[in-house]
Amino acid sequence: MCQVHSGAGWHKGWHIVCAAQKGRLDLVQAAVASGIDVNSRWAKNSTPLMAASRFGHLVVVQFLLEHGADVNLWDTGYATALDHAQQCGSLDIVSLLRTHGGQAGSSFLLRMCWDYVQKRSSTALLVVCFCGLLWLALGLERCVLALATTLSVSVPIYVSLRTRKRVDFFIVGAQKAGTSALWTYLVEHPAVYLSKEKELHFFDDDARFLLTNPVATIIRELQYHTCFGGFRDGAKVFGEVTPIYCWWRGALERIAAYNPKAKIIMLMRDPVSRAYSHWNMNGQQGWNPFAFVDALEIERSGTKLRQPPEPRIRDYIHHLLAPPCRALPTASSHQHKKFSYVERGRYARQIVEMRRLFPEDQLMFMKYEQFCADEQKGIDDICNFLGVDPMTISPAEVHKRSYNAPMPTEVRRDLIAHLLPDIEQVEKLLGWDCSDWKAEKRHVAGA
Numbered sequence: 021m022c023q024v025h026s027g028a029g030w031h032k033g034w035h036i037v038c039a040a041q042k043g044r045l046d047l048v049q050a051a052v053a054s055g056i057d058v059n060s061r062w063a064k065n066s067t068p069l070m071a072a073s074r075f076g077h078l079v080v081v082q083f084l085l086e087h088g089a090d091v092n093l094w095d096t097g098y099a100t101a102l103d104h105a106q107q108c109g110s111l112d113i114v115s116l117l118r119t120h121g122g123q124a125g126s127s128f129l130l131r132m133c134w135d136y137v138q139k140r141s142s143t144a145l146l147v148v149c150f151c152g153l154l155w156l157a158l159g160l161e162r163c164v165l166a167l168a169t170t171l172s173v174s175v176p177i178y179v180s181l182r183t184r185k186r187v188d189f190f191i192v193g194a195q196k197a198g199t200s201a202l203w204t205y206l207v208e209h210p211a212v213y214l215s216k217e218k219e220l221h222f223f224d225d226d227a228r229f230l231l232t233n234p235v236a237t238i239i240r241e242l243q244y245h246t247c248f249g250g251f252r253d254g255a256k257v258f259g260e261v262t263p264i265y266c267w268w269r270g271a272l273e274r275i276a277a278y279n280p281k282a283k284i285i286m287l288m289r290d291p292v293s294r295a296y297s298h299w300n301m302n303g304q305q306g307w308n309p310f311a312f313v314d315a316l317e318i319e320r321s322g323t324k325l326r327q328p329p330e331p332r333i334r335d336y337i338h339h340l341l342a343p344p345c346r347a348l349p350t351a352s353s354h355q356h357k358k359f360s361y362v363e364r365g366r367y368a369r370q371i372v373e374m375r376r377l378f379p380e381d382q383l384m385f386m387k388y389e390q391f392c393a394d395e396q397k398g399i400d401d402i403c404n405f406l407g408v409d410p411m412t413i414s415p416a417e418v419h420k421r422s423y424n425a426p427m428p429t430e431v432r433r434d435l436i437a438h439l440l441p442d443i444e445q446v447e448k449l450l451g452w453d454c455s456d457w458k459a460e461k462r463h464v465a466g467a
Contacts, residue, residue, distance in 0.1 A: 036060050040068035040084065043077035048084070058089050065095045074104035078112050081105075091122040100124060106227050114227070185251045187244075189259040189283040189406055190275055192374075193266030195364060196297040197289035197388040203261040204416060205399055211408040213255035215247045220260055222247075223275050224268040241278070257406050266370045267363070269355060276377040284378055285402060289388035290457040291365025291443065292435045296427045298361050304421060307358050313431060319359040362435070368445035385450055433460050 036056050039047035048068065052058055059067050069089040072080040081101075085091065092100050102122040105113040191199055203218045222228070222244055229240070245251070248258050265271040266286050275282055289297075299315050302308035308315055355363070374383055384405045391398040395415050403410045436443075436458055447454050 034062050036068045037062035037066055037071050040077065040080050041071035041075055043072070043075065043080055045077075045080050045083060048072075048080055052087055058084055058087050059093060067093050067095075067101070069093075069101045070095055070099070070104050073101040073110070073113050073117065076105075076110040076113065078110065078116070081113050081116060085116070085120055091117055091120045106230075111227065111230070114230075185258070186279040187248065187260055187282065188257040188279075189285065190265060191259065191261040191263070191285045191287075192272070192275075193263040193286050193364075193370070194288055194294060194367070195263040195267075196294050196301065197263070197287040198391050199261050199263040199287060201391075201395070201416070202285075202287070202399075202402070205395075205411070205413050206259070206402070208413075209403070209408060209411050211256040212406070213248060213251075213258045215260045216249065217247070219262045219264075220244075220247055221262055221264065222260075223271040223278075224262070224264050226270065229270070229274060244278075256408055259406075264357065266374070267355075267360070268357075272373055272377055280378075281382070282378070283382050283384070283406065284374055285384045285386070285405070286370070286374070287386045287388050287391060288367050288446070289365075290454075291362070291367070291439050292427075292432055292457070294365050295361035295435065297421070298364065300421055300423055302358060312427065315359065316361060316435075319356070319361055319363070362439070365439060366442045368442050368449060371446065371449050387452060389456060429460060436460065 036048060036051040036058070037060065039051060059069075061067060067089070069081065069084045069091065070093075072084060089101075091102070094100060100122060102114065102117045103124055105117055106124075191202055193199065200218065203214060206212050207214045247260075251258060265275065272284075275284075295316075296312065299308060299312050302315075310318065371385070384402070386398060386401070396413055399413050400410045440458065443454050443457050446452060
């Protein structure tokens with residue numbers, strides 16, 4: 021728990037930054053009342069306003085601004101509170117910071133460099149010194165980004181970027197359907213380059229796509245491409261694995277706009293077992309303290325439970341079900357990234373959306389159960405689809421989790437009945453036999 025300490029030996033900045041990060045307005049108020057500077061610094065030179073903005077605590081942001089928080093301070097990465105709010109996806113905080121004069125860190129740094137060069141350089145050395153200062157301060161990618169943003173040279177750079185290499189393929193889901201295994205295998209292929217980390221969550225970041233002008237597109241692409249090592253020589257295809265893309269509304273459309281020739285791979289698992297595995301993972305990661313049936317009820321009807329929860333749990337539910345991204349116009353009011361156990365398994369809509377956006381020869385659908393039965397064949401089929409040589413794999417257990425108990429039979433029966441129309445639609449769309457998904461079997465633990 022975050023507390024305010026006044027004893028010697030404690031760094032005062034820690035108290036208020038930690039309280040702001042946790043959204044504890046009472047502790048932030050106590051810290052300010054005790055005389056702690058509202059612009060105190062802590063880890064990575066972060067201020068309380070940056071911390072509150074990064075974690076979407078609007079009330080804390082309002083309080084800090086009212087008490088003199090500097091909206092345009094930088095952290096060690098030259099990011100301001102506005103940068104952190106945009107990364108979080110809180111449209112309300114972004115708007116509030118802008119009304120108080122908030123700007124992105126790179127824009128400020130660019131102006132400083134420009135003023136410095138104008139005062140100290142001759143005309144002949146102006147551009148060289150300016151670009152040199154930017155390069156040192158921001159690095160190559162952010163240097164180009166800042167130039168494009170501030171000097172209005174978006175058109176030629178935009179044309180240049182649109183002719184550059186693109187990410188070739190996306191493994192878009194489904195979650196808990198073997199995507200981690202695919203990433204583990206394909207990352208070893210010499211002709212395949214996957215992003216530096218699995219699950220970039222780039223195209224499901226609604227705040228990142230609020231602006232659609234050419235300059236914003238340049239910024240996004242430069243940021244995105246840094247995750248692929250500058251498209252190193254030797255790799256034939258470049259790809260990303262983020263299993264929410266198939267389900268999050270708007271993500272597939274953004275991918276199609278970024279690269280209409282991209283190849284899309286989707287694995288689908290028995291939606292009932294997928295839901296139980298999703299719930300189990302969230303519980304082990306600390307996101308979900310509820311029993312499976314209660315978690316399903318929360319997903320279905322918000323905070324309604326069979327019995328009123330204790331205050332601590334009620335606050336926890338409210339925190340999870342009201343994230344900042346819910347206010348964004350591009351985000352569905354019925355989507356939640358944690359409590360989405362059943363909805364993510366409604367594959368029919370996702371298949372239809374992919375076929376609307378991409379030609380059939382750019383789509384590959386694979387049944388999780390068949391992939392598990394013969395992983396080598398699955399990898400061979402994927403390599404053929406991507407146009408790379410086949411690879412020999414050594415089957416490995418990836419993200420195998422233990423379960424306290426199997427799914428109750430009656431719960432599985434109810435979920436099958438609930439999802440049956442969607443399962444039958446998947447069979448029609450793909451010509452699959454999904455009779456195993458409709459069987460009243462016990463959940464097999466360990467996945």
